[in-house]
Amino acid sequence: MTEATPPGAQQATPPGVQQAGAQQADAQQLLVRKAEQVSADLAAQDAGWQRGFTRRTFLAGAGMVGVAALGSQLVTTKAAYAASGLSNGNTLVTIFLRGAADGLRILVPASSELGVDYLRTVRGNLVPAAASMSPLAGTPGWALNAALNPLLPFWNSGELAFVPAVSTTGITRSHFQAQQCLERGSDTATTGWLDRALQQLGPGTTFRAVTQGSALPSALTGNQRKLVMSSLKNFSFPGWSGVAPQSEAAIRTLYRGLPGPLGEDVPTTLAALGTAATARAKAGAQNGAVYPSGNFSKALADLATLLRAEVGMQVATVDVGGWDTHTDEVNQLDRHLTSAANSLAAFLTDLGPARRSRVTVVVMTEFGRRVQMNANGGTDHGHGSVMWLLGGGLTGAAVHGKWTPLTAAALDSGDVPALNDAFDVLGEVAQKRLGVGSVTGLFPGHQFAPLNLAKTG
Amino acid sequence: MATTFWPSIAAALRNTPRTSRAPMVWDPASLLMSRFGFGIESKTRADLVRYGLDGWWQNQVAFSRGPGAGYAGHAGVAAQGPLLSKSPAEVRAWLKANGNEYGWEAMDQLTRVTLGLQAWSRGQVYETSVDFFANHLNVANHSDGVWSSRQTMDRDVIRRHALGSYASMLLASARNPAMLKYLSLASSTKNAVNENYGRELLELHTVGIGAGYTEEDVKNSARILTGRSVDSDYNYLYKPERHWVGPIKVMGFSHPNDSAAGGEAAGEAFLRYLAYHPATAQRLAHKMCVHYVSDNPSPTLVAELARIYLRTGTQIAPMLAAILRSTEFWGSRGAKVRRPAENLIATVRALGVGPGDLSKSLPSLHWMSSSVGQVPLDWAAPNGYPDVASAWRSSGSLLNLWSYHRGLAQNWYDGFADLDPASLYGSVKPRTSGEAITQLCGRLTGSRFPAAHVQALQTFLDEPASTPIADSRLRWHLTHLIPLILDAPQHALR
Numbered sequence: 001m002t003e004a005t006p007p008g009a010q011q012a013t014p015p016g017v018q019q020a021g022a023q024q025a026d027a028q029q030l031l032v033r034k035a036e037q038v039s040a041d042l043a044a045q046d047a048g049w050q051r052g053f054t055r056r057t058f059l060a061g062a063g064m065v066g067v068a069a070l071g072s073q074l075v076t077t078k079a080a081y082a083a084s085g086l087s088n089g090n091t092l093v094t095i096f097l098r099g100a101a102d103g104l105r106i107l108v109p110a111s112s113e114l115g116v117d118y119l120r121t122v123r124g125n126l127v128p129a130a131a132s133m134s135p136l137a138g139t140p141g142w143a144l145n146a147a148l149n150p151l152l153p154f155w156n157s158g159e160l161a162f163v164p165a166v167s168t169t170g171i172t173r174s175h176f177q178a179q180q181c182l183e184r185g186s187d188t189a190t191t192g193w194l195d196r197a198l199q200q201l202g203p204g205t206t207f208r209a210v211t212q213g214s215a216l217p218s219a220l221t222g223n224q225r226k227l228v229m230s231s232l233k234n235f236s237f238p239g240w241s242g243v244a245p246q247s248e249a250a251i252r253t254l255y256r257g258l259p260g261p262l263g264e265d266v267p268t269t270l271a272a273l274g275t276a277a278t279a280r281a282k283a284g285a286q287n288g289a290v291y292p293s294g295n296f297s298k299a300l301a302d303l304a305t306l307l308r309a310e311v312g313m314q315v316a317t318v319d320v321g322g323w324d325t326h327t328d329e330v331n332q333l334d335r336h337l338t339s340a341a342n343s344l345a346a347f348l349t350d351l352g353p354a355r356r357s358r359v360t361v362v363v364m365t366e367f368g369r370r371v372q373m374n375a376n377g378g379t380d381h382g383h384g385s386v387m388w389l390l391g392g393g394l395t396g397a398a399v400h401g402k403w404t405p406l407t408a409a410a411l412d413s414g415d416v417p418a419l420n421d422a423f424d425v426l427g428e429v430a431q432k433r434l435g436v437g438s439v440t441g442l443f444p445g446h447q448f449a450p451l452n453l454a455k456t457g
Numbered sequence: 458m459a460t461t462f463w464p465s466i467a468a469a470l471r472n473t474p475r476t477s478r479a480p481m482v483w484d485p486a487s488l489l490m491s492r493f494g495f496g497i498e499s500k501t502r503a504d505l506v507r508y509g510l511d512g513w514w515q516n517q518v519a520f521s522r523g524p525g526a527g528y529a530g531h532a533g534v535a536a537q538g539p540l541l542s543k544s545p546a547e548v549r550a551w552l553k554a555n556g557n558e559y560g561w562e563a564m565d566q567l568t569r570v571t572l573g574l575q576a577w578s579r580g581q582v583y584e585t586s587v588d589f590f591a592n593h594l595n596v597a598n599h600s601d602g603v604w605s606s607r608q609t610m611d612r613d614v615i616r617r618h619a620l621g622s623y624a625s626m627l628l629a630s631a632r633n634p635a636m637l638k639y640l641s642l643a644s645s646t647k648n649a650v651n652e653n654y655g656r657e658l659l660e661l662h663t664v665g666i667g668a669g670y671t672e673e674d675v676k677n678s679a680r681i682l683t684g685r686s687v688d689s690d691y692n693y694l695y696k697p698e699r700h701w702v703g704p705i706k707v708m709g710f711s712h713p714n715d716s717a718a719g720g721e722a723a724g725e726a727f728l729r730y731l732a733y734h735p736a737t738a739q740r741l742a743h744k745m746c747v748h749y750v751s752d753n754p755s756p757t758l759v760a761e762l763a764r765i766y767l768r769t770g771t772q773i774a775p776m777l778a779a780i781l782r783s784t785e786f787w788g789s790r791g792a793k794v795r796r797p798a799e800n801l802i803a804t805v806r807a808l809g810v811g812p813g814d815l816s817k818s819l820p821s822l823h824w825m826s827s828s829v830g831q832v833p834l835d836w837a838a839p840n841g842y843p844d845v846a847s848a849w850r851s852s853g854s855l856l857n858l859w860s861y862h863r864g865l866a867q868n869w870y871d872g873f874a875d876l877d878p879a880s881l882y883g884s885v886k887p888r889t890s891g892e893a894i895t896q897l898c899g900r901l902t903g904s905r906f907p908a909a910h911v912q913a914l915q916t917f918l919d920e921p922a923s924t925p926i927a928d929s930r931l932r933w934h935l936t937h938l939i940p941l942i943l944d945a946p947q948h949a950l951r
Contacts, residue, residue: 174601174602175601176597176600176837177601180837180838184838188656190838206852215827215828215830215832216830216851218837221837221838222848223847223848225850225851225852226851227852227853228830228851228853228854229853230828235853235856236856237856237859238856238859238860238863238864239859239863239867239937239940240937243917246916246917246919247917247937247941247944249913249916249917250913250914250916250917250941251941251945253909253910253912253913254910254913254944254945254946255946256909258480258946260794261794261846261847261849261850262794262846262950265850265852265855266855268852269852269856272852273856
């Protein structure tokens with residue numbers, strides 16, 4: 001429950017809440033009180049953010065001496081709350097396919113009723129041959145690109161679903177604008193929708209929002225603390241390990257008693273190094289999972305390690321590039337899909353049925369591609385795309401939402417029309433899986449209409 | 458604290474109580490170099506002694522308005538941006554000739570040159586103003602539609618007016634192809650008015666939310682600016698046939714706007730009205746005080762800057778000078794947390810690491826700033842990078858910065874001139890381990906560390922302060938001690 005002391009740190013292990021009954025009850029009380037304080041503090045910070053400056057009040061350290069080490073972590077330790085029932089313990093993993101992935105070659109409307117005949121007339125071999133598609137049982141004719149076959153077991157277990165013809169109001173065919181709109185939850189918001197979700201959820205651990213990559217995605221921009229991690233392997237004190245423990249000890253002293261964000265963030269970061277080291281020590285795929293090579297796969301393997309270590313992760317984001325298939329789409333896209341499917345299947349297998357029941361994965365992209373194939377065997381920028389949902393908490397294997405059979409007349413300027421709203425999907429998952437109370441603030445101006453794709457709890 | 462204003466910078470300093478926020482100690486030169494520059498550096502310290510505060514200020518302004526204008530603050534860095542002097546059409550032609558008509562090289566050059574000038578330009582005051590206004594009128598570099606034109610926003614709008622008048626900067630921005638593309642004004646027409654630019658103009662560029670404008674005002678703000686667009690070469694072009702004709706009223710501004718041909722002039726009148734609006738003065742003054750003084754500046758200071766802005770015809774340099782003539786500024790050391798990229802550049806400056814091979818060191822600074830989430834000019838939203846500490850809380854960034862402190866002190870990266878760590882002791886060689894720590898802290902952070910901090914560093918060396926330098930573990934640990942000092946709050950704050 002508490003974060004471990006970093007290896008080699010020249011300090012005693014902080015008193016843990018698990019030590020004794022009476023002490024535990026006291027600590028629990030402190031946790032709750034501290035959580036309330038921190039919530040108020042975060043609200044004040046947020047108000048400051050809105051005005052462009054901050055009137056942040058600092059948490060008083062006095063009176064917390066006996067549990068000082070513990071208290072400094074509780075500022076952000078949702079893991080502790082998770083154990084005390086203040087969080088539902090679920091995790092949302094969002095995966096962004098940057099570049100606009102072609103939904104029509106991922107989830108294929110493969111029956112005449114869904115419009116495959118028209119599709120064949122305008123996009124030729126971009127419609128997979130029968131042998132290169134896997135029909136999705138229980139649907140009226142949807143099929144999966146065979147490159148995604150590694151995910152079929154999860155369809156059969158009710159842990160895979162899709163939403164086709166998905167977009168949101170205001171999305172244009174500009175990569176940049178559409179990504180920003182989707183990630184900020186509106187055309188005009190200046191913070192990200194996930195940041196606002198975290199704000200509603202209240203204080204959490206250092207690990208509550210993890211971004212795998214080199215930079216913070218727009219979905220997480222804002223006031224809430226988050227962790228940008230290029231890899232779990234590198235999440236350690238930098239430089240020569242021979243002086244790392246001494247360096248950490250010195251830094252702890254240098255920041256002791258410092259008021260303000262740094263006075264909180266430095267000790268939490270140092271403590272998080274210990275948590276990461278503990279998690280790392282238990283890294284390694286379980287349940288026979290085999291991760292393919294590649295950065296996406298590595299990122300998911302790291303997330304699985306952190307999830308197993310129960311570090312209080314509430315949201316995680318991963319970006320995967322390379323989906324802008326203007327040329328030679330059959331080869332380009334299927335290569336990416338094969339890698340993505342193998343990585344995701346390994347991730348879900350690695351977690352095992354029990355752990356992944358608390359993990360919901362949403363895969364999205366900024367927009368779909370033009371229905372008609374271009375002269376280079378690729379597709380240009382389009383509109384409606386496909387969202388994928390994987391893991392726990394789904395209402396079952398299904399293709400959700402509306403669909404209009406594809407004909408020339410049914411298209412929106414030559415593209416799959418936007419029949420389903422991405423914010424309805426994200427909002428439902430945030431509400432039912434993460435326990436975000438109201439989605440109004442997450443997607444300003446959006447009329448929320450859930451699709452009944454996730455279960456509460 | 459009550460702030461007072463003095464006729465000169467030196468007088469303001471003389472009349473300021475010698476206070477700072479712990480653990481920072483009073484050191485006016487370090488404060489100045491960390492607010493009106495990208496970090497402390499020994500050559501600038503010498504200049505301050507030589508010319509005095511007011512003389513240094515005048516030199517800085519004169520240099521950046523004269524020989525150091527634009528990109529000329531560092532010739533070597535400027536040479537790394539050959540595309541920055543080109544027109545959008547020329548950039549596109551160059552990109553096409555070099556393999557990818559839609560490539561990112563011009564945008565990348567802008568990033569690299571910006572970082573290089575922050576680190577090594579002689580015009581440090583200018584670079585801080587460029588940074589401030591580039592964020593205030595943000596056009597995300599590396600966004601769609603500005604690949605061939607983003608440099609014109611930097612060159613012809615921000616750098617041209619960064620020490621000039623804000624009204625001129627605003628008017629130039631409303632004719633800039635990158636701005637027009639970024640905020641969709643280029644595609645706004647009388648039949649399909651796009652409100653994007655019209656709204657941000659009010660909300661972000663001028664009067665701000667809370668100034669009392671309505672949704673109808675936003676619509677009119679967008680209507681009066683229709684017609685401002687770009688030609689096929691991405692040069693600014695007013696297209697009268699796209700202009701929305703009819704009476705316009707926005708807040709206290711009204712205009713008959715009765716002809717398509719006169720639409721551009723009507724727009725100029727509107728922009729000028731906004732630039733000179735008291736709410737714009739107040740808002741810009743407040744943002745400037747947050748950037749240069751503290752996250753929570755006094756209303757007195759803000760009001761004085763707003764007054765000067767209006768009195769001088771929206772001049773920027775007198776506002777900056779007014780900050781320096783206030784006691785509030787001089788008493789504010791430690792009130793700002795360095796944002797991640799500011800910490801990175803301040804590290805380069807504190808160590809005195811030279812650019813070496815700029816074709817390598819600038820790309821290194823680019824990826825480093827990316828890994829801490831603050832590539833200059835790359836903030837995606839129109840509101841610019843946040844300027845308050847609470848917005849930058851990230852364990853990942855902290856670890857990366859601690860890594861760069863080590864890497865730059867230990868010569869890990871290609872391109873930077875090798876650092877001789879012993880040179881950081883300065884001209885007086887320390888006799889003991891304790892003296893070495895004191896001298897390094899002073900040199901790198903401009904601060905005398907409190908006893909507990911000195912003791913922590915001494916404990917790191919695992920030897921008494923009295924240890925003669927010849928016997929000290931510093932022989933092996935100097936390049937490990939230096940980054941530790943840069944990890945300290947005395948470097949993290951400014």
